[in-house]
Amino acid sequence: DGGITQSPKYLFRKEGQNVTLSCEQNLNHDAMYWYRQDPGQGLRLIYYSQIVNDFQKGDIAEGYSVSREKKESFPLTVTSAQKNPTAFYLCASTPLGADLVFGSGTRLTVV
């Protein structure tokens, strides 16, 4: 079945540690997005990419990094510079100009 796979579903990070969230899609979509969702704050865009080897910062990129080496993959690294990383992270993709489809999300907690 086609879709967007995010892994892991739950992730625990220690203080000062970098962690990488995986996002893979087999929909042949060109554009991919990373959002962060906090209670009461709605969805906020971290990074997005419209083509391979190119990506742009969203509204809250500080403390995060991404890569887009393959069309199918758009991993997000939460670095130690992100001081408040506990949140629900959502990856989405779309053919250019079409509607966003979301993965099932990764819930990151700092311990």
Next chain:
Amino acid sequence: QKEVEQNSGPLSVPEGAIASLNCTYSDRVSQSFFWYRQYSGKSPELIMSIYSNGDKEDGRFTAQLNKASQYVSLLIRDSQPSDSATYLCAVNNRGGNNRKLIWGLGTSLAVNP
């Protein structure tokens, strides 16, 4: 002023009633409008997209867009308990291929059996 505003709710309706969810936006050049449903602990799923003034119907759902008044609404007819969720309004004012959406905070809907 927030760019996309929604009443946070909770909006409570009895089973079988019509639920009306509203969203206003501030940027007059906005071109694309979306309603997503999000169950607790899950990711958003697209319910409706609308691009031109008027109504768009899909089953029990109707989206209504009024660009002059800068609002978009979602009507859910014959509401079911399974419709209980948070409904997110999203707006795209860039047009073309860019899907960098601006999101409202969502309206919580509770359908009571």
